[in-house]
Amino acid sequence: MKVRDSGMPSEDYWESLHDVPAILDAFGFGPDTGDVVEMGCGYGTFTLPPVKRIRGTVHTLDIDSSMVARTRARTPKNLSARVVATVRDAFIDGLDVPTGSCEACLLFNILHTEEPHRRLLAARACVRPGGLVAIIHWRSDVPTPRGPPLAIRPSPEQIEAWARDVGGFAPPLTLLTLPPWHFGVALRRSHPGQPRRTGTPPRPFTVNLEAISSL
Numbered sequence: 116m117k118v119r120d121s122g123m124p125s126e127d128y129w130e131s132l133h134d135v136p137a138i139l140d141a142f143g144f145g146p147d148t149g150d151v152v153e154m155g156c157g158y159g160t161f162t163l164p165p166v167k168r169i170r171g172t173v174h175t176l177d178i179d180s181s182m183v184a185r186t187r188a189r190t191p192k193n194l195s196a197r198v199v200a201t202v203r204d205a206f207i208d209g210l211d212v213p214t215g216s217c218e219a220c221l222l223f224n225i226l227h228t229e230e231p232h233r234r235l236l237a238a239r240a241c242v243r244p245g246g247l248v249a250i251i252h253w254r255s256d257v258p259t260p261r262g263p264p265l266a267i268r269p270s271p272e273q274i275e276a277w278a279r280d281v282g283g284f285a286p287p288l289t290l291l292t293l294p295p296w297h298f299g300v301a302l303r304r305s306h307p308g309q310p311r312r313t314g315t316p317p318r319p320f321t322v323n324l325e326a327i328s329s330l
């Protein structure tokens with residue numbers, strides 16, 4: 116089942132709306148980063164730039180075969196061994212990587228999905244303890260040129276609440292400002308024995324909302 120409101124404008128326009136290097140920098144992707152899995156590659160906007168800077172493989176998938184074809188076609192030959200792009204329904208078929216095998220899972224512009232808890236659970240499952248679940252989405256506090264309707268657009272607080280419900284993420288949640296139109300949330304999978312966030316503790320995460328509203 117395709118995520119609601121996940122249609123794409125033209126590739127050039129979509130990519131003009133994202134500062135991809137700044138977003139990857141903010142999450143700390145670099146030469147030490149191992150394997151990454153991405154839910155919904157789209158045009159490969161966040162598939163190819165990471166593979167150029169990490170040592171691992173990027174496993175990506177999309178329900179739309181034209182998106183996977185475009186991502187494959189854009190992959191330089193010398194990197195193709197480290198890009199695995201598959202046509203797949205992430206909801207029905209899962210993410211297609213072994214449990215705990217990845218350094219990071221990208222949920223970029225996709226968490227306005229139905230059943231966000233299940234998507235977070237699937238993302239958490241595929242990263243190693245201490246691994247990163249990296250989320251970006253469109254801001255709701257400023258007008259944006261694209262993005263799903265505000266009614267289904269998640270806020271940082273909403274994502275914080277979902278992460279707390281799902282549990283198994285280590286505090287603190289890190290909120291990233293990704294000008295001009297996005298915010299990011301970095302969740303780290305708990306190590307065994309580390310406090311696991313479940314239920315509603317009084318102050319589980321550090322959410323720097325001032326940083327967002329001052330943009």
Ligand SMILES: C[S@@+](CC[C@H](N)C(=O)[O-])C[C@H]1O[C@@H](n2cnc3c(N)ncnc32)[C@H](O)[C@@H]1O
Nearest residue numbers: 116117118155157160177178179204205223224
């Ligand atoms: C808004 S786009 C974001 C693409 C990319 N993450 C980015 O930020 O550039 C969402 C993508 O998710 C794909 N998608 C929607 N539902 C999906 C599903 N159930 N399984 C896999 N991919 C899906 C869509 O085809 C689309 O390419």
